[in-house]
Amino acid sequence: MHNVDPADLKTAAGAGVRLVGVSKAFRGTLAIDDISLNIEPGSFVSLLGPSGSGKTTTLNMIAGFVTPDAGQLLFDDKPITDIPPHKRNIGMVFQSYALFPHMTVFDNVAYPLRMRTKLRKDELGERVREALQLVRLSGFEDRYPRQLSGGQQQRVSMARALVGRPRLLLMDEPLGALDKKLRDELQVEIKEIHRKLGSTFIYVTHDQTEALTMSDAVVVMRNAQVAQFGSPREVYEEPENTFVASFLGNANLLPAKVVAADGQGQTVRLSNGAALTLPSGGRRTFIAGSDVMLLLRPEDLALAAPGTADSATLNGTLHEMLFFGDSYKLIVDIGSDTLMLWASPREIADLSVGAPVRVAWDAGRAGLLPAGE
């Protein structure tokens, strides 16, 4: 197995990265629109968003490949906007790996050391072998990139990025080109490497599961702006708008109207006439009469057991049921809206499409979001 002493590789500390009011336009189109972010030293932060949301431009700006039109970029409170990429002391993993095809694995990994340090040959070899061990690719030193599989090339790319013990590591959809099984495996490894190194990791992805499982904090981006910045649980459980709610995981978003709001809680009426009361203490309160969106996550819904109080259920008809092996995905029509939820094969029993169903919902976990968008 690999027996690298983490202490050997541990960087001084991760770098803190701060973007202050940064903007960038390409040919008149804003790629980044007045973004401010404060990335904690040593944290693992994901930039998550659909393509064209500005996440890659943000990463390229931190790398120094793109100069901001406005705003400031700071590492550890020092402005670095004018410092060229090669002096920023960053490691980077590219989506396409960008390994040097004319160099062996050893030379690829040694590249940052040769550019940045004046290590003796034996020290250099030691550091390269250490980095390759960390990504579990020992023994591949003399191969050329074209002789490696996609997953192996990805590991070489990681070794090259971290061999110089940079305080900041950037990753641009590093697992995008790999199949699912390999991706799951490497996610765990990247997380482990992050823990061992202690550097700050900034990770661009459009895969919400990847962002949620790996990160300390998630920056959800949309239309060149930050839609929400918070811990994975915050952005998942307390989304600030319907975009974030539906981008992360599955979300049932039902248009509703607030009919009463007082100390007891907020009562909303759905389009089918059902009235639901959410307990007070929610993050957001709306005045009576507001149009809102009710957020119900599928995992907070269940088929109601017989005898469940009517106030805690929604009545509808089963529209569709899809078998997923360990569970069924149910689509339930309630008036003009639909709900998606999961049920175990045991609960399904003799249910069939078209049957009336009662869906129990967890008032404490439901959320209200501003309508619109």
Add this chain to the structure above:
Amino acid sequence: MAGSQDSGPSPTSPAPVLPLFQRSWFAPTVLLAPTLLWLIFFYIAPIALMVWRGLMDTGLQGYIKIFSSDIYLKVFWNTLQISIITTIGCLVLGYPIAFALTVVGRRLQALILVLVTLPYWLDYVVRSYSWIVLLGRRGLINNILVGLGIVDQPLPLLFNLFSVCVGMIQVLLPIMILALFGAMSRIDRRLMLAAEIHGASRWRAFRTVFFPLSLAGVYSACLLIFISALGFFIVPALIGSPRQTMITQSILVLAETLLNWTDAAALSIVLLVATMVLTIIYDRFFNIDRLWGGDQR
């Protein structure tokens, strides 16, 4: 073509007898036939005839004469020397322009490409003659140099090795630029970013990543130019002197003026073989380019 010949029914599975037009070799053969016939009739047959006639008439005499005569050795040397200088000249001038083409914006790139190919709108006999105006004893350059008092006597710029090389470089430079540009644009630009982010300045990134990756393209472009240069005769005929006589000019003189077809045939074959050997090498370098993943994506 030959490789796709039907080897008949295999012993393990008695293949059904297919109608002629369904057999695997039929379609390619029919489609290639016009081209092959054309090539055989107009290229391969005349060359074969030339080799055959040369050997039948005088045996190896022509070849022996060529390789033992001082005059022909001088012609070989001229050809080699001029071709090498031309190739190096084209490379030195063409590499920076080709590189610039890969880094400038789309609009400037289109403009430069137009400027590079513009000379082809003029026949190169005309372009070669225009060097006489520029390089002659009373040409533009000498007039300026003498007029400014930089030199006392007009420099000998025309009808010598210098003018031949200048003329040939001018003709071949666009090909060099386009060949290099083609090879360079297949280099993944993100590799330069990867080099920069990992500590290399622009110049070091160029030296350690871009330049080595461009070498395969450089080799094949140089071979292309060298092979083209070997067969030149108009430029040295117009703006060179007899001292710069190249192989093709000799062939012309032998065949048309001296009617010595034996030597002309032998000389042609030597040029042909040299070119073919170089083409085979060229092909090998092309494959190295592929091995390095130069044409991926």
